[in-house]
Amino acid sequence: MRIALLGCGVVGSDVVRLLHTHAEDLAARVGAPLELAGVAVRRPSIARDIPVDPAVFTGDAAALATRDDIDIVVEVVGGIEPARGWLLAALRAGKSVVTANKALLATHGAALYDAAAAHGVDLYYEAAVAGAIPLLRPLRESLAGDRVRRVLGIVNGTTNYILTRMDETGAGFTEALEEATALGYAEADPSADIDGFDAAAKAAIIAQLAFHTRVTLDDVHREGIGDVTAADIASARAMGCTVKALAIAERSVEAPGVSVRVHPAMIPRAHPLAAVRDAFNAVFVEAEAAGQLMFYGRGAGGSPTASAVLGDLVAVARNRLAGRRGPGESAYAALPVLPMGATVTRYHINLDVTDKTGVLASVAAAFARQDVSIQSVRQDGHGDDASLVLITHAATDAALAATVEELRELDVVRAVASVMRVEGGEL
Amino acid sequence: MRIALLGCGVVGSDVVRLLHTHAEDLAARVGAPLELAGVAVRRPSIARDIPVDPAVFTGDAAALATRDDIDIVVEVVGGIEPARGWLLAALRAGKSVVTANKALLATHGAALYDAAAAHGVDLYYEAAVAGAIPLLRPLRESLAGDRVRRVLGIVNGTTNYILTRMDETGAGFTEALEEATALGYAEADPSADIDGFDAAAKAAIIAQLAFHTRVTLDDVHREGIGDVTAADIASARAMGCTVKALAIAERSVEAPGVSVRVHPAMIPRAHPLAAVRDAFNAVFVEAEAAGQLMFYGRGAGGSPTASAVLGDLVAVARNRLAGRRGPGESAYAALPVLPMGATVTRYHINLDVTDKTGVLASVAAAFARQDVSIQSVRQDGHGDDASLVLITHAATDAALAATVEELRELDVVRAVASVMRVEGGEL
Numbered sequence: 044m045r046i047a048l049l050g051c052g053v054v055g056s057d058v059v060r061l062l063h064t065h066a067e068d069l070a071a072r073v074g075a076p077l078e079l080a081g082v083a084v085r086r087p088s089i090a091r092d093i094p095v096d097p098a099v100f101t102g103d104a105a106a107l108a109t110r111d112d113i114d115i116v117v118e119v120v121g122g123i124e125p126a127r128g129w130l131l132a133a134l135r136a137g138k139s140v141v142t143a144n145k146a147l148l149a150t151h152g153a154a155l156y157d158a159a160a161a162h163g164v165d166l167y168y169e170a171a172v173a174g175a176i177p178l179l180r181p182l183r184e185s186l187a188g189d190r191v192r193r194v195l196g197i198v199n200g201t202t203n204y205i206l207t208r209m210d211e212t213g214a215g216f217t218e219a220l221e222e223a224t225a226l227g228y229a230e231a232d233p234s235a236d237i238d239g240f241d242a243a244a245k246a247a248i249i250a251q252l253a254f255h256t257r258v259t260l261d262d263v264h265r266e267g268i269g270d271v272t273a274a275d276i277a278s279a280r281a282m283g284c285t286v287k288a289l290a291i292a293e294r295s296v297e298a299p300g301v302s303v304r305v306h307p308a309m310i311p312r313a314h315p316l317a318a319v320r321d322a323f324n325a326v327f328v329e330a331e332a333a334g335q336l337m338f339y340g341r342g343a344g345g346s347p348t349a350s351a352v353l354g355d356l357v358a359v360a361r362n363r364l365a366g367r368r369g370p371g372e373s374a375y376a377a378l379p380v381l382p383m384g385a386t387v388t389r390y391h392i393n394l395d396v397t398d399k400t401g402v403l404a405s406v407a408a409a410f411a412r413q414d415v416s417i418q419s420v421r422q423d424g425h426g427d428d429a430s431l432v433l434i435t436h437a438a439t440d441a442a443l444a445a446t447v448e449e450l451r452e453l454d455v456v457r458a459v460a461s462v463m464r465v466e467g468g469e470l
Numbered sequence: 471m472r473i474a475l476l477g478c479g480v481v482g483s484d485v486v487r488l489l490h491t492h493a494e495d496l497a498a499r500v501g502a503p504l505e506l507a508g509v510a511v512r513r514p515s516i517a518r519d520i521p522v523d524p525a526v527f528t529g530d531a532a533a534l535a536t537r538d539d540i541d542i543v544v545e546v547v548g549g550i551e552p553a554r555g556w557l558l559a560a561l562r563a564g565k566s567v568v569t570a571n572k573a574l575l576a577t578h579g580a581a582l583y584d585a586a587a588a589h590g591v592d593l594y595y596e597a598a599v600a601g602a603i604p605l606l607r608p609l610r611e612s613l614a615g616d617r618v619r620r621v622l623g624i625v626n627g628t629t630n631y632i633l634t635r636m637d638e639t640g641a642g643f644t645e646a647l648e649e650a651t652a653l654g655y656a657e658a659d660p661s662a663d664i665d666g667f668d669a670a671a672k673a674a675i676i677a678q679l680a681f682h683t684r685v686t687l688d689d690v691h692r693e694g695i696g697d698v699t700a701a702d703i704a705s706a707r708a709m710g711c712t713v714k715a716l717a718i719a720e721r722s723v724e725a726p727g728v729s730v731r732v733h734p735a736m737i738p739r740a741h742p743l744a745a746v747r748d749a750f751n752a753v754f755v756e757a758e759a760a761g762q763l764m765f766y767g768r769g770a771g772g773s774p775t776a777s778a779v780l781g782d783l784v785a786v787a788r789n790r791l792a793g794r795r796g797p798g799e800s801a802y803a804a805l806p807v808l809p810m811g812a813t814v815t816r817y818h819i820n821l822d823v824t825d826k827t828g829v830l831a832s833v834a835a836a837f838a839r840q841d842v843s844i845q846s847v848r849q850d851g852h853g854d855d856a857s858l859v860l861i862t863h864a865a866t867d868a869a870l871a872a873t874v875e876e877l878r879e880l881d882v883v884r885a886v887a888s889v890m891r892v893e894g895g896e897l
Contacts, residue, residue, distance in 0.1 A: 061615060061759055071802040072614050175760035177612035185604035187499050188488060188780020315766060318745050332488055332777035333602035340763035350759035353615020367794040375498040
């Protein structure tokens with residue numbers, strides 16, 4: 044089996060090392076040696092400290108991806124273009140493809156799946172979501188006889204690290220971000236992580252696998268963690284919760300459809316996801332028959348991602364040797380993706396209020412007018428510092444937004460200090 | 471695709487229900503309807519409250535398993551015989567097999583694998599280990615490009631429930647077992663769970679998948695939880711640990727070989743397995759490139775087990791429609807299974823000692839003679855109630871056993887109150 048590797052950065056170098064170190068094991072598991080026949084990089088002449096013949100390097104990825112002697116193309120470059128063009132050409136030339144490219148899959152997945160199906164080859168992408176954590180096979184295969192209700196994922200290590208620090212030390216967002224940057228957990232430009240773009244791409248891929256429905260990045264409602272304050276974290280703690288940045292894919296119980304979204308949320312400390320700390324990732328799945336499942340591990344890093352790539356590579360190589368394809372795209376359900384306004388969840392709302400008789404009555408009336416039911420209320424402080432913390436029963440995002448609008452108009456409400464969704468079951 | 475179901479108890483009934491409820495989804499995922507063509511039960515004439523034509527019931531499992539019109543045989547009877555004979559006959563008749571039978575796989579797995587390979591059919595068994603938790607595919611496929619170092623599993627819900635209660639309430643073993651029995655978490659005869667037989671069968675299957683090596687139940691060192699005392703739990707707590715019944719499969723770093731064992735052990739409270747409570751199961755995997763992974767969920771129960779059976783059924787049916795086989799047995803590594811004496815781990819030892827000068831010197835000398843290095847010592851009490859708690863560095867089980875023999879002979883040692891292994895990293 045002759046392999047072409049597109050990209051040789053951190054992940055690519057680790058793929059090369061694993062192919063070299065485990066060559067015998069891999070050959071035994073596949074039934075034939077895996078030979079690295081070409082590595083496409085921007086500057087092929089640079090000396091690299093990896094165990095591979097320098098002659099296999101090339102600067103022409105497009106040519107390598109379709110070269111006659113290549114069986115499988117592994118792409119670890121990332122980004123939409125030129126990766127999209129290379130992989131489409133490779134699939135059309137009858138190569139099987141293994142990719143770690145979440146942005147590409149979440150944006151142009153349909154075209155890639157179609158090309159793979161049309162040319163009878165495999166498209167595997169375990170490394171694209173949650174690094175080394177096996178997710179593609181559990182969702183696509185192990186749960187194929189069940190029905191998934193909901194997936195809650197901590198799929199971005201940077202934001203989980205920041206929120207863990209805020210929870211553990213009481214630090215504010217800016218301080219925790221600085222620490223994450225100093226330790227290498229956050230990039231110089233952290234927007235892809237902080238603003239939820241990375242998690243949104245993964246949410247789209249997870250939703251597609253869980254619900255047999257095509258979902259793209261544009262379908263995903265996205266909110267970052269930049270507005271989470273130390274006060275939010277303290278407020279969560281006071282009610283036995285912690286704040287996590289979640290990727291959520293959920294089947295609607297009201298109407299056929301799925302909700303796919305990324306936002307910070309409070310979850311109970313007893314929830315298995317609450318114990319997922321620092322840069323670890325985890326994906327929590329609720330299925331009708333299987334019940335609650337969780338998959339936990341390292342979501343990023345060269346070596347964990349390379350492990351996932353190699354697992355796919357072994358599967359794809361075995362399939363190819365046997366002249367067959369693995370399971371392809373499953374999109375038969377074709378459920379509509381619901382707008383965020385139709386998403387049903389619960390909310391934690393913190394209001395700065397005047398300390399007058401009748402405040403609660405006015406506030407409660409606003410909720411009632413929008414048909415949002417209140418589960419609990421707590422009044423803190425007095426005089427100018429009075430605050431009202433409310434937790435709602437399940438309501439649509441649209442009804443909640445309308446309620447917040449009404450609250451802002453009330454004389455007794457000085458400010459809506461924070462609104463955060465509550466996920467992960469009863470408090 | 472025509473299915474024969476052998477057994478229709480709790481799991482079998484849930485398999486029937488899922489096949490009925492999700493018929494459309496299943497047909498879409500497989501590419502053809504899954505038709506329940508026969509159900510073998512001991513008393514076919516009994517009325518059953520499940521959605522299936524009573525005409526499909528038969529008392530003759532052996533005939534059904536090899537009937538010409540059957541494509542796939544699903545076995546949820548359990549036990550060695552007659553299941554072994556039925557499944558061997560089914561495989562030899564060219565049927566693919568899905569089974570939840572851990573005892574059979576751990577005892578006669580080799581014969582079944584060989585029959586499946588010889589007749590070009592599939593043998594899938596996700597439900598045999600840790601119920602609904604996907605483990606077979608992650609170990610067999612997702613980590614196929616990596617090298618597993620160690621697997622630590624909480625794979626028996628009954629013993630985990632008992633140890634959780636002992637930890638939370640300070641109850642003794644007998645009291646916790648009574649509670650588990652009253653709640654239906656323990657069987658009337660709890661020996662299979664308490665004495666570790668159930669976990670040992672699962673450990674053999676896990677070791678086989680993780681290390682590409684045939685491992686049978688006889689290779690597994692087994693110790694139950696019947697001797698775990700409230701004092702052990704309190705002692706574990708005092709050093710920041712909890713006690714769990716673990717199934718362990720580990721690659722030796724000293725010599726080529728694997729250690730496969732089931733026993734209670736102390737693990738640090740910060741370890742992800744420590745948070746796995748009540749009847750939940752979890753399997754913690756350490757792989758060279760992937761790092762730490764954990765899979766968590768319901769390990770037993772009709773509906774979770776049925777979910778795992780259905781996942782296999784979809785995969786096997788897809789393979790059969792496409793005229794191919796999924797990945798078969800991988801046993802190329804053929805590593806020796808080490809005797810327990812050669813297993814290396816750490817130990818927590820609690821001694822009742824006389825309160826005389828020189829006690830520690832005598833005790834330490836006994837450890838030194840057996841080349842067992844002490845990590846920490848704590849002396850508690852005085853006079854007749856003095857105790858010495860020692861934690862060792864890694865040592866072989868044989869050296870530790872010899873040390874304990876020596877300690878029993880020492881004048882200053884009144885009794886070796888307890889010896890427990892310590893797993894899951896540094897304390």
